[in-house]
């Protein structure tokens with residue numbers, strides 16, 4: 001291990017601005033051509049301020065060598081070797097950070113427009129996960145069953161094509177339940193169309209209390225509808241809309257309580273907003 005300017009520098013895998021990771025430029029083939037081990041540090045390759053590269057005719061490797069030599073790296077002597085955790089591309093530290101490490105290894109993609117519909121501070125992972133599957137249309141609904149040689153009708157209304165859009169919320173059972181749960185949070189009331197509902201929720205400022213409640217209601221409703229659908233499929237007694245709605249409303253109230261909204265400036269009025277949406 002080497003320390004250069006207080007940082008641990010591994011020859012192949014650390015980022016060399018502006019070159020990038022050396023191993024990604026020449027690959028393992030290039031590494032073998034240069035005769036440098038995967039775990040080599042700078043001190044193994046830069047000895048007495050001279051780079052020890054094996055000769056090669058490979059022009060990509062040659063170009064890389066030229067760039068490396070141009071960097072003008074000078075090793076500090078009298079500095080103890082030390083293992084450091086990489087936090088950012090150009091930042092190292094002694095303490096391990098799970099979050100920073102995850103940022104280093106995860107595959108990053110552009111943020112999807114519906115991300116706030118799934119992930120927000122007042123959400124609950126269990127409900128968010130099922131909602132995420134629903135948004136991606138990955139729930140194993142009846143419409144996906146023919147591929148498995150089965151046909152599954154909607155257990156709520158008997159509709160032969162049980163699609164995601166039917167379950168949420170085109171089905172009369174789901175739509176009646178959904179309208180009851182959201183009360184007057186969306187005015188005029190949304191159509192039963194999935195895309196329309198998602199668009200209406202996303203059109204709200206995500207910081208508004210109504211938006212928090214709508215997203216919570218959306219997730220809890222999807223979760224319990226999916227649960228009810230699975231329970232009925234497995235022979236459990238059917239719950240009428242009113243009973244399911246009561247259960248969902250109770251779950252949302254409990255979640256509102258657990259946010260300790262009354263202690264937070266931004267959430268004050270959350271419970272009041274919820275109750276005022278269900279005034280007759």
Ligand SMILES: [Zn+2]
Nearest residue numbers: 154156157171
């Ligand atoms: Zn149905």
